[in-house]
Amino acid sequence: MKFSITSKGDHKSESIKAIMCQYLEDFDLEYDEIEPDLAISVGGDGTFLQAFQTYSERLDKTAFIGVHTGHLGFYADWVPEEIEQLVIEIAKNPYQIVEYPLLSMMIHSEDGTSEHYLALNETSIKKVEGSVVLDVTIKGEHFERFRGDGLCISTPSGSTAYNKALGGAIIHPSLPSLQITEMSSINNRVYRTIGSSLMLPKHHVCKFLPVEDNQSFLITIDHITKSVMNIKAIECKVAKEKIRFARYRPFPFWKRVRDSFISEER
Numbered sequence: 001m002k003f004s005i006t007s008k009g010d011h012k013s014e015s016i017k018a019i020m021c022q023y024l025e026d027f028d029l030e031y032d033e034i035e036p037d038l039a040i041s042v043g044g045d046g047t048f049l050q051a052f053q054t055y056s057e058r059l060d061k062t063a064f065i066g067v068h069t070g071h072l073g074f075y076a077d078w079v080p081e082e083i084e085q086l087v088i089e090i091a092k093n094p095y096q097i098v099e100y101p102l103l104s105m106m107i108h109s110e111d112g113t114s115e116h117y118l119a120l121n122e123t124s125i126k127k128v129e130g131s132v133v134l135d136v137t138i139k140g141e142h143f144e145r146f147r148g149d150g151l152c153i154s155t156p157s158g159s160t161a162y163n164k165a166l167g168g169a170i171i172h173p174s175l176p177s178l179q180i181t182e183m184s185s186i187n188n189r190v191y192r193t194i195g196s197s198l199m200l201p202k203h204h205v206c207k208f209l210p211v212e213d214n215q216s217f218l219i220t221i222d223h224i225t226k227s228v229m230n231i232k233a234i235e236c237k238v239a240k241e242k243i244r245f246a247r248y249r250p251f252p253f254w255k256r257v258r259d260s261f262i263s264e265e266r
């Protein structure tokens, strides 16, 4: 089996990366950063998102696992004290695959070109200056004209991240869906938005169309931020691709939610 390790880059993560590399190579596993069967992230959720974006073109061939060197992670569940056990599991035992849904996002530009992205957490549409003004369509029908700070379109596993901070619902990753959550919408007698988060099932495509010309938007895709001009439409749907996690033991979603946001005590 070929593996890669993406490290957060701090001293602790780098030394764990070095130890894991050495142990795994001692078991005759091959380090391959280009075409790994298993992508290991060492750091936090941000490092895991980085590993996901690195291998997002080969999700059918690469499975993911995370070691967290800081506080409890949503994607990284192994702790540094467990790396010997993890190395033995990787070297000796087959893993279970757990799949989570992803978000597919297309940016269609005025010049006719399009760019495609996959997000593990979310995409958000914001601006540096002024309000975001977008027509929102769902399944080709106009739904509302949004005016406010921006919109967050999240995956179920991303629902506990930026979406949660915006007041969105927490969605179990067994539900292939996306969630649209508002950021400070303007609501008065002139402007009106739904206000609630919207859950869209698989195959329901939503589009966001700029109302004003020559607008520059800040688009985030997980931990990446892009400044984009001359957008014709941003199209979002549940992706046909899924992320595959390598699991050697259970990592129940609701336990993670409780341990992260309520308490680690019983």
Ligand code: NAD
Pocket: 044, 045, 046, 047, 049, 073, 074, 121, 122, 157, 158, 159, 160, 161, 162, 163, 165, 221, 222, 223
């Ligand atoms: P960062 O270093 O600012 O980390 C943001 C925090 O989000 C970290 O504590 C991380 O553990 C947590 N996080 C990431 N994914 C999560 C998930 N699926 N569930 C629960 N918590 C999660 O930024 P980063 O490390 O580059 O990560 C980028 C992510 O940060 C984005 O995908 C977005 O979801 C999140 N974010 C959150 C807020 C907010 O909560 N107000 C604002 C901007 C971005």
